[in-house]
């Protein structure tokens with residue numbers, strides 16, 4: 001099989017899988033099987049990601065720049081700072097948090113990380129800073145190209161809201 005330049009991301013992903021399986025351990029036969037399957041799935045998804053990446057170069061309209069979530073107490077808007085995130089670089093997402101009446105909520109407890117929904121590549125920690133009243137800045141590094149979720153849990157007014165913001169890295 002011909003190697004694409006983007007294929008250098010494979011070992012990164014493999015290490016992530018090995019780490020996860022070491023932590024879960026005592027998997028026995030099943031552990032070995034799922035490790036192989038995960039590695040296979042990873043390779044397949046990487047190849048697809050490379051292919052889709054090339055197509056997206058000309059037509060990248062499908063990536064959602066923004067998403068939102070709400071419950072009875074909280075309203076959350078999430079925006080990507082650019083249409084395509086850059087692999088192995090810090091990428092920024094901007095959050096606006098208000099209560100149900102639209103008033104900004106300060107000092108919320110926000111936990112976030114980046115995951116690849118179709119792979120076992122681990123959870124990438126995200127740095128959260130409050131930039132102004134009810135405005136928060138998330139920054140994290142996607143380690144390979146493909147589809148990612150920024151998974152975000154916001155707690156304020158004794159209510160917790162979960163959101164997943166989909167983005168593409170290349």
Ligand SMILES: [Cu+2]
Nearest residue numbers: 013116119121
């Ligand atoms: Cu991956």
